[in-house]
Amino acid sequence: AQKVTQAQTEISVVEKEDVTLDCVYETRDTTYYLFWYKQPPSGELVFLIRRNSFDEQNEISGRYSWNFQKSTSSFNFTITASQVVDSAVYFCALSEEISSGSARQLTFGSGTQLTVLP
């Protein structure tokens, strides 16, 4: 069975600080996909990134960066120079390999509530 653990329930930082959100996953699949989604107070989950299990390169997108380490089953997310607008709940998610062109179900972690104070 797949499992995603986000041990940090809540994090509070002051604006311009860097913050890292941790994600640890469990799966028996050799091919799988990892995701991060952001959920602002409006409720709509916003897609941030998707990585497959064969691509361990770190990725940077503006102030966001992701560190995927297969050896430790972790897919951590760092926000550099945080801003008040980054305040939201962030979810890490896992899905098995895509087949038949069909999007597989996502297994989500319990989320990390990030609060960025001005």
Added chain:
Amino acid sequence: DAGVTQSPTHLIKTRGQQVTLRCSPKSGHDTVSWYQQALGQGPQFIFQYYEEEERQRGNFPDRFSGHQFPNYSSELNVNALLLGDSALYLCASSSRTGANVLTFGAGSRLTVL
């Protein structure tokens, strides 16, 4: 270009009643998935519809059922409501060529009293 739209946004029901939630997928998407998100938890997969058939199902009882229409829109039905069914119900759409990236709606907040 409208994203995923869900209705109603909020509703209140009493135990034992039945509820129907509706979802219109993003333009160009043909697959609809439903997730239940309890307060303070991550979303949990209920089921997925493609070509008007249920293709995948999570660990939810038969009280939860769904339907997909020829225009790809979908309904989620929950019968014999329990207090524990109170949650945010999220609809997500995707395309079979869309590399497994789901587009979510803002959800329907169901309160069961």
